[in-house]
Amino acid sequence: MSRIGKQPVVIPSGVTVTVGKDNVVTVKGPKGELKESIDRDIVVEVKDGVVNITRPTDQIRHRAMHGLYRSLISNQVKGVTEGYVRKLELIGVGFKAANQGNVLDLALGYSHNIIFEVPKELKVATEQLKGQNPIITLEGNDKQLIGAVAAKLRSLRKPEPYKGKGVRYMGEVVRKKAGKAAGK
Secondary structure: OOOOOEEEEEEEEEEEHHHHHHEEEEOOOOOOEEEEEOOOOOEEEEOOOOOEOOOOOOOOOHHHHHHHHHHHHHHHHHHHHEEEEEEEEEEEOOEEEEEEOEEEEEOOOOOOOOEEEEEOOOEEEOOOOOOOOOEEEEOOHHHHHHHHHHHHHOOOOOOOOOOEEEEOOOOOOOOOOOOOOOOO
């Protein structure tokens, strides 16, 4: 058995989990509603405030999906109760971030500003304190969506290894390389 797959997902109070037709799992909670389509071979049971996921055989494909779908359902339950937050830091001279609703205006050292539209399911906030790097905060209940948007924002100007300039996740450590050797 999959170590992760055989663990039950505990449903906190205020959250409802239902399995509909075509094996679609719907999770509703105080922070919204999420849906996930589960493979037809995997069985999802909701009993006594606990979600159990079982697989029909020990085929490699079934074993792989067993832990995957358990993790996806667990992430949905956490998302509708607590939500997810991802922070990005802009490091570089003149790097700026501003938002108007869900539209980000980024100055990342290019000849033009980058206008980036964040999906409406997420909340975006920017802060720029004097003497500190600008910070972009993404909030929402869908872990996959937040991760994808954060990765896309980071890809606009990846941290470079010589000075460390670029967009990086809060707390990310960038290994720096030595520059040119000083006069020989």
